[in-house]
Amino acid sequence: MCSISAFLNPYMMTPHLQEARNASLRSKVTVVGSGNWGSVAAKLVASNTLRSTSFHDEVRMWVFEETLPSGEKLTDVINGTNENVKYLPGIKLGKNVVADPDLENAVKDANMLVIVTPHQFVEGICKRLAGKIKTEAEAISLVKGMEVKVDGPRMMSTLISQQLGINCSVLMGANIANEIGQEKFSEATVGYRQNKGAAESWVQLFNTPYFNVTSVQDVEGVELCGTLKNVVAVAAGFVDGLEMGNNAKAAIMRIGLEEMKAFSKLLFPTVKDSTFFESCGVADLITTCLGGRNRGVAEAFAKSGGKRSFDELEQELLQGQKLQGVSTASDVYEVLSHRGWLELFPLFSLVHEICIGHLPPSAIVHQYNQRKLKGKSLGRL
Numbered sequence: 001m002c003s004i005s006a007f008l009n010p011y012m013m014t015p016h017l018q019e020a021r022n023a024s025l026r027s028k029v030t031v032v033g034s035g036n037w038g039s040v041a042a043k044l045v046a047s048n049t050l051r052s053t054s055f056h057d058e059v060r061m062w063v064f065e066e067t068l069p070s071g072e073k074l075t076d077v078i079n080g081t082n083e084n085v086k087y088l089p090g091i092k093l094g095k096n097v098v099a100d101p102d103l104e105n106a107v108k109d110a111n112m113l114v115i116v117t118p119h120q121f122v123e124g125i126c127k128r129l130a131g132k133i134k135t136e137a138e139a140i141s142l143v144k145g146m147e148v149k150v151d152g153p154r155m156m157s158t159l160i161s162q163q164l165g166i167n168c169s170v171l172m173g174a175n176i177a178n179e180i181g182q183e184k185f186s187e188a189t190v191g192y193r194q195n196k197g198a199a200e201s202w203v204q205l206f207n208t209p210y211f212n213v214t215s216v217q218d219v220e221g222v223e224l225c226g227t228l229k230n231v232v233a234v235a236a237g238f239v240d241g242l243e244m245g246n247n248a249k250a251a252i253m254r255i256g257l258e259e260m261k262a263f264s265k266l267l268f269p270t271v272k273d274s275t276f277f278e279s280c281g282v283a284d285l286i287t288t289c290l291g292g293r294n295r296g297v298a299e300a301f302a303k304s305g306g307k308r309s310f311d312e313l314e315q316e317l318l319q320g321q322k323l324q325g326v327s328t329a330s331d332v333y334e335v336l337s338h339r340g341w342l343e344l345f346p347l348f349s350l351v352h353e354i355c356i357g358h359l360p361p362s363a364i365v366h367q368y369n370q371r372k373l374k375g376k377s378l379g380r381l
């Protein structure tokens with residue numbers, strides 16, 4: 001039997017002990033979520049955990065269990081085929097990705113937690129995990145969305161930090177999951193609060209030759225970019241559905257970016273202008289308005305003249321994947337009306353009013369002009 005000092009002192013160790021010590025120093029990664037982006041995130045990090053001695057090879061991926069039409073459990077199929085046949089068909093995740101339907105079991109040994117579920121499920125998941133996470137663990141949120149309570153808006157990274165009692169960074173960017181699953185080139189931005197070392201570890205975990213990751217010290221700026229662009233994408237979808245043309249869509253994107261920046265800075269004055277030029281800012285806005293799910297469902301909504309509901313279209317077109325833009329527009333509207341800012345944000349408020357059927361999709365341009373003339377200016381915000 002070996003003493004503790006032999007375990008800690010590398011010069012006194014047998015190769016077997018050295019290996020055990022190295023293994024104990026490696027970070028264990030768990031991905032909480034296994035949708036379209038969750039599965040791609042697991043694939044990205046699993047390719048890096050195999051390459052780097054900083055991480056354990058195995059990546060646990062928590063699966064919200066469901067039964068497939070074949071009668072098989074999704075988790076069993078992922079572990080049997082190495083593919084998420086429902087949310088990311090045709091892409092191998094890497095043999096070191098282990099799907100686990102037991103949430104508590106999936107996270108219990110993790111030092112690095114990647115949270116990537118639709119935002120409406122984050123609070124419930126965190127409540128289940130409170131007190132069950134290693135105290136020294138670090139989290140990163142890939143979730144685009146926010147929640148609004150009576151005391152105001154709360155970003156997902158704050159919710160995760162508060163509920164789990166651990167530090168939480170964010171990763172956002174121009175990242176349509178299916179393209180990254182096929183290893184097509186893209187970029188992403190890690191936003192961190194204080195802990196630059198943690199941000200460097202996240203960059204090391206995610207960066208690949210086809211996924212270029214940089215970090216900025218601006219959690220709220222990065223997260224609000226990822227959250228608010230989904231509202232603009234819904235507006236872009238209306239314009240596409242009404243066949244208003246490329247100039248109109250470019251105008252919506254410009255106005256959307258202006259409102260994103262103003263809203264972010266009103267909520268968090270520390271948000272940096274430069275963040276809007278990172279992948280999480282203008283690049284994500286462009287890709288989402290060109291090829292995202294929010295855009296696509298909003299286009300179908302406008303084509304139906306607003307007669308078919310977003311819920312119905314989401315189920316039909318996305319087959320289990322979830323939209324974030326419509327509920328985010330509602331959350332944003334609540335903040336705007338509560339704070340008396342509605343007149344400052346005509347595009348954001350119109351998106352919500354169209355989504356709930358108070359106005360027709362064409363109002364996105366026609367009413368915008370009227371409200372802009374009447375409303376207050378965003379000025380230099």
Ligand SMILES: NC(=O)c1ccc[n+]([C@@H]2O[C@H](COP(=O)([O-])OP(=O)(O)OC[C@H]3O[C@@H](n4cnc5c(N)ncnc54)[C@H](O)[C@@H]3O)[C@@H](O)[C@H]2O)c1
Pocket residue numbers: 033034035036037038039063064065087116117118119121142143144145175176177178320321322323324
């Ligand atoms: N898909 C993309 O291209 C993309 C890219 C970047 C960021 N994002 C963001 O990533 C986040 C996750 O999106 P996604 O694309 O991985 O998911 P998704 O929309 O593809 O899938 C929905 C997921 O929710 C799960 N789910 C359903 N009901 C649940 C419940 N009650 N509790 C917990 N989970 C449940 C499903 O099992 C599935 O894994 C979102 O915030 C999204 O905006 C997505």
Ligand SMILES: O=P(O)(O)OC[C@H](O)CO
Pocket residue numbers: 144173174175176177230233284287288291292293294295324
């Ligand atoms: O498909 P969307 O509209 O949810 O957007 C996907 C990503 O957020 C793009 O970066």
